[in-house]
Amino acid sequence: MSWNCILERVPKTQSTNDDLLVRWRAGQLIDPVARIAHEQTAGKGRAGRVWLAQPNDTLCFSLAYPFPCRPNELSGLSLVVGLALITGISTALNIPENVLYSQGLRLKWPNDLLLNNAKLGGILIEGGQTTLSDPSWMIIGVGLNLRCADHIAQRLGSQSSFELGALDQLIPAKNALPDMEFIWLQLLASFEKYLTEFKQFGFSHFQKTWAQWDAFDGQAVRISGGGAEPLLGISTGVDPSGALLLNQNNTIIPIHAGDVSLRVQS
């Protein structure tokens, strides 16, 4: 790796995101730090949800990364992280990206990786800027299911409104999944490349590529979150800032935050 990224491996912690957030708040971050845990006792998902993971079957890590700008100039970051995950998975599994696509790998706005509509991984980005002269430190947390996660699906029970996918479903049955450390290092190498480009060019540089992986393009969706009534419409891609474009009776509405789910048409 050509960047000065400190690699940390811990057997167990509450949440790798929280570990790095504490250090950011204490002003202790200088270089990027990537921290992986085999087990998290209080893993966090988006919107205050719990992130449940089985030790060794889920890759859980966070990357603390500095951007020389304000947090509001980082729109589209989670979408770029999704693209970085796809490239990293492609390298780690030695499967070309177009084959991964044909196997059903997709990105769901704004922060999920899907495999045939089942959740394969999620991204949780936290952090910010302490003073205007400081960089924005973003703590990019990633949870990626490695092996078939029936036990997690069972534990989620009725909380779960979606199926879970796992990386081992992408490889031929006779092949073993590479070990977690190897996959992690490939993901980090991909993050380095994508985050460097994102810093330079912003999300608009990735808009077309992201659209190719869009799980819900052209489909009837419901956007919820933020306390307001859910919005219904047709998902029509993303704009140059990474906002989701929702077509409501031929009016295009940019959506900057929320949870998207497919609407079952009756």
Ligand SMILES: O=C(O)CCCC[C@@H]1SC[C@@H]2NC(=O)N[C@@H]21
């Ligand atoms: O799908 C989501 O809602 C996001 C899940 C993010 C989970 C990862 S696991 C590593 C990092 N530490 C956490 O507590 N959460 C993120």
